Amino acid sequence: MNIFPENATTYGQEIDNLFYLILTFVAIAFVISVVVLFYPMFRYSEKRNPKAQYITGEKKSHFKWVMYALIMLAMSDFIIMYAEHGTWEKIEEDVPTDGIRVGITGIQWNWVFNYAGKDGKVMTADDIVINEANSELHVPINTNIIMELRARDVVHDVFLPNARTKYDVIPGRTHVKWANFTKVGKYEVVCSQICGVLHSKMRNYIVVDTKEDYDKYMAALYAKQDSANAPKPAAPAIDTTAKADSTKAADKK
Amino acid sequence: MSNNTKALDIRQVPQGRLAMWTLIAGELIIFGGLIAVYLLNRIRYPEWGAEAVHTSTMFGAINTCVLLLSSFTIVLAHNEANKNNIKRAQLYMFLTIVGGLAFLCIKSIEYSREISEGLTFTSPAMVAKGEGVKSLFWSFYYIMTGLHALHVIAGMTTIFIIMMQIGKGKNIHRVELAGMYWHMVDLVWIFLFPLLYIAK
Amino acid sequence: MEHKFHDNGSVVDPDVKTDYHGHPNYFRVLIYLLAMLGISLAVFEFHLPVNIAITIVFVVAFWKIGLVVRNFMHLRYEHILIWVAVFAAVFILLVFFLGVFPDVPMVHREVVPKY
Amino acid sequence: MEHGHKQSFASKYLFSTDHKVIGIQYITVGLLMAVIGGFLAYVFRYNLAFPGKDIPLFGQLLPQQYNTFITNHGMIMVFWVGMPILLSGLGNLLIPTMVGTDDMAFPFLNMLSFWIFTLSAIVLIAAFFVPGGAFGGGWTMYPPLSAGGYMNTSPDLLTALFSGTSLMILAVALEFVAMLMGGINFLVTTINKRAKGMTPWRIPLIVWFLDIASVIFMFSCGPLVAGAFMLLLDNIVGTGFFDASRGGDPILWQHLFWFFGHPEVYVLLLPALGVLGEIIPVFSRKPLFAYKTIIYLALASAVLSVVVWAHHQFVSGIDPRMATFFSVGTIIISIPFAGIFLAFMATLWGGSIKFTVPMMFALGFVALFLVGGLTGLFLGSNAFDIYAHDSYFVVAHFHYTLFPDIFFGFFAAFYFWFPKYLGKELNVTLGKIHFWLTTIFFNSTFFLLFFNGLHGQHRRINDYSFFGNVAMEPYSTFEKVATISAICLILSQLVFVLNLFKTLSSGKKAAKNPWNAATLEWVTDTPPIHGNFETFPEVYRGPYEYSVPDAKDDFIPQNVAN
Structure with a gap:
């Protein structure tokens, strides 16, 4: 039995390793504390030790034991911080710039996926938008997938258990996060922040394809978009509601 | 105790003053939180400067003046109450209440001017034009001045009740406590004035 | 109910005189305060550069607050714990x-979605 | 003292200004709310284990009801159980008696505080019965879900005001008012009404901790009160303070909420730690280890508690560099609390430990909190939090901190002080059965959930069979085990109820100082008279003078002169 679900990204293993690192420290601390807590319960019970000693603990020679423990705790804390900071930087701060950009937008209660259209940018009018229940976002393997995360109505949270990544999506903001998948497969994208009545049903998929499969899939999508767009002018990718307009107006200032 | 010495033991500070200071610290954090939120948004949206032009600096200045004067009268009331000049203390407290009323009157004239320009709590016309960010300034303006006005009313009520009480010779020490609350209301306004009326 | 604390120094009798602190010259404080108000209005009238004006106005505001708290509220005669x-x-x-500063004002405006 | 004249029932039990009656009132209301919170937990736990089945005593649970129930379970357990029992209840009962005075500084304000609190509880419960039902967007009330009518479509002001969302905000605001009044009372009483000779370093630990908790509460709730006001106006007037399309900022609410929300954890924790600080020395017959240092550590943690809040927001879009800062803050704040717990453990060494019921609950608290505290390390390190945030790992973690804190802390205090304040002796056997059942079922409820969380089970979902990762074995079995244990955990509290009523109806009269404790509340009559002391005591020594060499007894009460 695996503690974690199957890992499918480059940085996933780092998160798992971090868990085991912290677990080591925590286990040591736990064992020591349990001994310190339970040993006196036997040794100094009323029967074995009817007369208690008078120790106020204000003396340095007594308090130094607590100090040692605290210093140990502080040191292991900072080792953990030091060890994990690289992972944090890699995942959250150093988002790569090259790769395939996709848009993931949370709405009540579905994830809307945007593929870049002909212009290679997401969230423009020629995007290919997939807005169906249980839809799939196809991405190629071993490529940086740069996800632009947005929310249209309320706060949602993109959670990819297999990619070990998660980020809130907030109305009015765009968060750019990334993942690089190393395994072909079909993985869940769920919403991890309560977002209304059907929060429990908010689940779509990311499908990791080989490069060839992905190209084929995209070619089919573009062809379909062309045939759909041919007779009439391009429809806006995302319905520009009054809300979106006013944000934009605010934006120009 | 002799004049001009600090209380060296915390227990020499009377209960009422201690409680009042605690209440004031709590109130300052509530107002301060609101002001901090406003400031954060004010820095985020420089275009709010253009909205602040619609507030009347003259009315704001007069109101500041009124509140400062009323603070002065309530502190005189405390001074007189300590000398047991109940009648004069009551007179000064009455003047403070008049000051508060004047403040509220001026405030309501201001409000009516702004509302007639369509600048309301939600400013629906602005939102419809897609200028939601600007309407947010007015939401902040009304919530901050409104909450302050509620405190003015609360302070006036308190002062009125205590004015009645000291007429019967009771609770003379409470004049000072009501005064402290009134000063707190004054403090908040002193900070709101540059924020809303001067920084344009 | 009469209190049985004897000499621990606490003032618990509700009608006791609470005038244990000194009294500054209130009128002078009022004059200072009005002068400060005049300064902030002058800053507004003379249309100084924005940064300077805002700095002056807020320094004046804090100064006024200090005057009111110290003199009218008698903080200058108060116990150290109250200051704390x-x-x-x-x-x-x-x-x-400061904790919220990087998240609200410093958010780059361009990250708001461009639809 | 005024114990001559007769009082009517209402003025004696309902509108009493006596701090002991008010304390008991607070605890009673808190326990009643705990029954409601427990029932909600039972309903949604049952639904999680057996989705779609009819729930005994309830029926079908709709998804919206599920959301409502988890939201209100969190709200009730933190604000209407933890706060009234630990802070207000214990504070009212203990502070005046422990510092040796007759009543709170402002008895009327105290009574008002209780009734405003009760009103807030009624408002919260009333939200279940308005059209649209109570608010169901998580106890953190993140806008825009909680604003602008996402939960309750509201055409006019009155309907908006009486919608579930607005009522919940109002209830929280009212509770804050009540707790602020209580906090002012605690502080002034402790500072100004101490008995003669009760110097700062002779005040019992729990009084210190209750006051520090009140200070933390008063100084951190301000921004949230302002924020709640703004959110309420967003709901009923239609302003856009948290509406991104109008320039408002949902993240701002999260900051306002957690700026209060995290210190709130310490507000709940400190009184319970104070209970440990009273109980462990008494039953180890040893002075509290490093009493002064513990207080300094608590003060340090109070200062640090305002710089850790954003660790609840690591993945919610705050600046990643700030996340590192808050991560370090979180890690640093673990040190003072670890110090306090270590001092409690050190108190045991060299003692003569009596395993009475309160002591068992106190030691159980320390042992269980150890798990909760150590799992906090996983969540405090921001990189792992990316994965664990909003998962059942978090749920298990905070139940391992808050359940021991609120319930073990309360039960320890209950079994310790019940004989004093109600004058009857509790049944020891029932108490021990209660302790073991609670401990066993608590662990079997929450320990397995750590594994569910690590396997990617996210929170606030009413039916996990929909999700492939967590619907598999053994995680669905873990769900069922957790549910059955939770039901047993709730049922085992019946032992406590039985013990309570048995004792109240036919308990033996308790002695004046059954535990041979040294603090001032044990000096007065059992139960204490109105006004607490016949003559006000004078204090000559610290609160933990146990096993002093060359002393007559193994304890010296604080009011005994040399």
């Missing part, structure tokens, strides 16, 4: 402001 309480309130607000 008042400054803790200000400190906490500062912490809140």
Whole structure:
């Protein structure tokens, strides 16, 4: 039995390793504390030790034991911080710039996926938008997938258990996060922040394809978009509601 | 105790003053939180400067003046109450209440001017034009001045009740406590004035 | 109910005189305050450069607050713990402001979705 | 003292200004709310284990009801159980008696505080019965879900005001008012009404901790009160303070909420730690280890508690560099609390430990909190939090901190002080059965959930069979085990109820100082008279003078002169 679900990204293993690192420290601390807590319960019970000693603990020679423990705790804390900071930087701060950009937008209660259209940018009018229940976002393997995360109505949270990544999506903001998948497969994208009545049903998929499969899939999508767009002018990718307009107006200032 | 010495033991500070200071610290954090939120948004949206032009600096200045004067009268009331000049203390407290009323009157004239320009709590016309960010300034303006006005009313009520009480010779020490609350209301306004009326 | 504390120094009788502190010259304080108000209005009238004006206005505001708290509220005659309480309130607000600062005002405006 | 004249029932039990009656009132209301919170937990736990089945005593649970129930379970357990029992209840009962005075500084304000609190509880419960039902967007009330009518479509002001969302905000605001009044009372009482000779370093630990908790509460709730006001106006007037399309900022609410929300954890924790600080020395017959240092550590943690809040927001879009800062803050704050717990453990060494019921609950608290505290390390390190945030790992973690804190802390205090304040002796056997059942079922409820969380089970979902990762074995079995244990955990509290009523109806009269404790509340009559002391005591020594060499007894009460 695996503690974690199957890992499918480059940085996933780092998160798992971090868990085991912290677990080591925590286990040591736990064992020591349990001994310190339970040993006196036997040794100094009323029967074995009817007369208690008078120790106020204000003396340095007594308090130094607590100090040692605290210093140990502080040191292991900072080792953990030091060890994990690289992972944090890699995942959250150093988002790569090259790769395939996709848009993931949370709405009540579905994830809307945007593929870049002909212009290679997401969230423009020629995007290919997939807005169906249980839809799939196809991405190629071993490529940086740069996800632009947005929310249209309320706060949602993109959670990819297999990619070990998660980020809130907030109305009015765009968060750019990334993942690089190393395994072909079909993985869940769920919403991890309560977002209304059907929060429990908010689940779509990311499908990791080989490069060839992905190209084929995209070619089919573009062809379909062309045939759909041919007779009439391009429809806006995302319905520009009054809300979106006013944000934009605010934006120009 | 002799004049001009600090209380060296915390227990020499009377209960009422201690409680009042605690209440004031709590109130300052509530107002301060609101002001901090406003400031954060004010820095985020420089275009709010253009909205602040619609507030009347003259009315704001007069109101500041009124509140400062009323603070002065309530502190005189405390001074007189300590000398047991109940009648004069009551007179000064009455003047403070008049000051508060004047403040509220001026405030309501201001409000009516702004509302007639369509600048309301939600400013629906602005939102419809897609200028939601600007309407947010007015939401902040009304919530901050409104909450302050509620405190003015609360302070006036308190002062009125205590004015009645000291007429019967009771609770003379409470004049000072009501005064402290009134000063707190004054403090908040002193900070709101540059924020809303001067920084344009 | 009469109190049985004898000599622990606490003032618990509700009608006792609470005038244990000194009294500054209130009128002079009022004059200072009005002068300060005049300064901030002058700053507004003369249309100084924005940064300077805002700095002056807020320095004046804090100065006025200091005058009111110290003199009208008699903080200058007060116990050190009261000072600590008042400054803790200000400190906490500062912490809140600085903690939120990178997230609200510094958010790049261009990250708002361009539809 | 005024114990001559007769009082009517209402003025004696309902509108009493006596701090002991008010304390008991607070605890009673808190326990009643705990029954409601427990029932909600039972309903949604049952639904999680057996989705779609009819729930005994309830029926079908709709998804919206599920959301409402988890939201209100969190709200009730933190604000209407933890706060009234630990802070207000214990504070009212203990502070005046422990510092040796007759009543709170402002008895009327105290009574008002209780009734405003009760009103807030009624408002919260009333939200279940308005059209649209109570608010169901998580106890953190993140806008825009909680604003602008996402939960309750509201055409006019009155309907908006009486919608579930607005009522919940109002209830929280009212509770804050009540707790602020209580906090002012605690502080002034401790500072100004101490008995003669009760110097700062002779005040019992719990009084210190209750006051520090009140200070933390008063100084951190301000921004949230302002924020709640703004959110309420967003709901009923239609302003856009948290509406991104109008320039408002949902993240701002999260900051306002957690700026209060995290210190709130310490507000709940400190009184319970104070209970440990009273109980462990008494039953180890040893002075509290490093009493002064513990207080300094608590003060340090109070200062640090305002710089850790954003660790609840690591993945919610705050600046990643700030996340590192808050991560370090979180890690640093673990040190003072670890110090306090270590001092409690050190108190045991060299003692003569009596395993009475309160002591068992106190030691159980320390042992269980150890798990909760150590799992906090996983969540405090921001990189792992990316994965664990909003998962059942978090749920298990905070139940391992808050359940021991609120319930073990309360039960320890209950079994310790019940004989004093109600004058009857509790049944020891029932108490021990209660302790073991609670401990066993608590662990079997929450320990397995750590594994569910690590396997990617996210929170606030009413039916996990929909999700492939967590619907598999053994995680669905873990769900069922957790549910059955939770039901047993709730049922085992019946032992406590039985013990309570048995004792109240036919308990033996308790002695004046059954535990041979040294603090001032044990000096007065059992139960204490109105006004607490016949003559006000004078204090000559610290609160933990146990096993002093060359002393007559193994304890010296604080009011005994040399």
